[in-house]
Amino acid sequence: MSLHSESGPPPGDAGGAPPPADEPTRIPLKIEDWLTVAIMAALALITFANVLVRYFTNSSFAWTEEFSVFLMILLTLVAGSAAVARDRHIRIEYFAENGSLARRKRLARFGAAMVALLFALIAVLSARMVWDDWRFEETSPGIGVPQWWYSIWLPIVSLGIALRAVGLCIRRGRTSS
Template sequence: MSAPDPSTRPPAAADPSSPPAPQARVPLAIEDWLTVIIMALLALITFANVLVRYFTDASFAWTEEVSVFLMILLAMVASSAAVARNRHIRIEFFADSGPEKRQRALAILGAALVALLFILMAALSARLVWDDIRYGETSPGIGVPQWWYSIWLPIVSIAIALRAIGLMLRGGRPAADNPELPSSPEILDEERAP
């Protein structure tokens, strides 16, 4: 009889002596609900366009432009949630190995660099918005003012930077998820077990 595969073994229970994950001052549910709303809008717009194309051999001209904007906004909102939960992209070999003190220092350094990047991005994109307004730029597809789309980039960049600063202040510890929402497949599997 062979030994059980470690990859199929259920995860170990959380250490009861470890302190609970700190709560974020601004609820993470904001990003969660924005994600749901944006995904629903994308689905509705795409479905309406498919129906119109099928029944009339024409299409809504505005759907592609609005869909691209919503997908970019969705990526930015999801980035904000990932930063707050400390789930942004990293090389796990370096980030999750070694002593806990080193792991925490790398998490704080990573959060500081993310904050710096998005503060810079907010400043540069604010200049882009100002140029769009000053020169009266219009969108290529439907001709609405371009700043209607570009104004969201500095706003969400500031939100991501603030989430990264919050992660830094928590010492690299991710904010606690909404207890009513499962946050990982392991939790879902544990809930399904009898």
């Protein structure tokens, strides 16, 4: 029995059943979904453009690798936010799904609280890193743009993940079945 109602396909079934519906949240989960789509589209476009340029000119855009790495990191963080909000983050099912309902509820809240604490800490520490990047005028190694253009997103998205985890903790506190 699961604390949250997931009704995916039975083991061995290759699909056919629709994915479980998302729980209602105050901030729509479509934000992460659309950011994921936009980031993936940008990655595909710059990679395709670089392939075309390399094929026709035997050279490549210098900025594509640096920007692609940044977008992949941002994509990972945005997807992490969606996973936390949907309660699909990594856990050890043996501990998370066994025991009484009260125990599962406590573990779910504890897990969400720890995720919130971790990402709040990452947000604070990475904000200090952004400040240093700006203050010391650090530039990116590939194309020489200010490093804070890339690093500013870590505290912002980390704070978003922390807030999503707080929301999950509150929702798990209300779960009655």
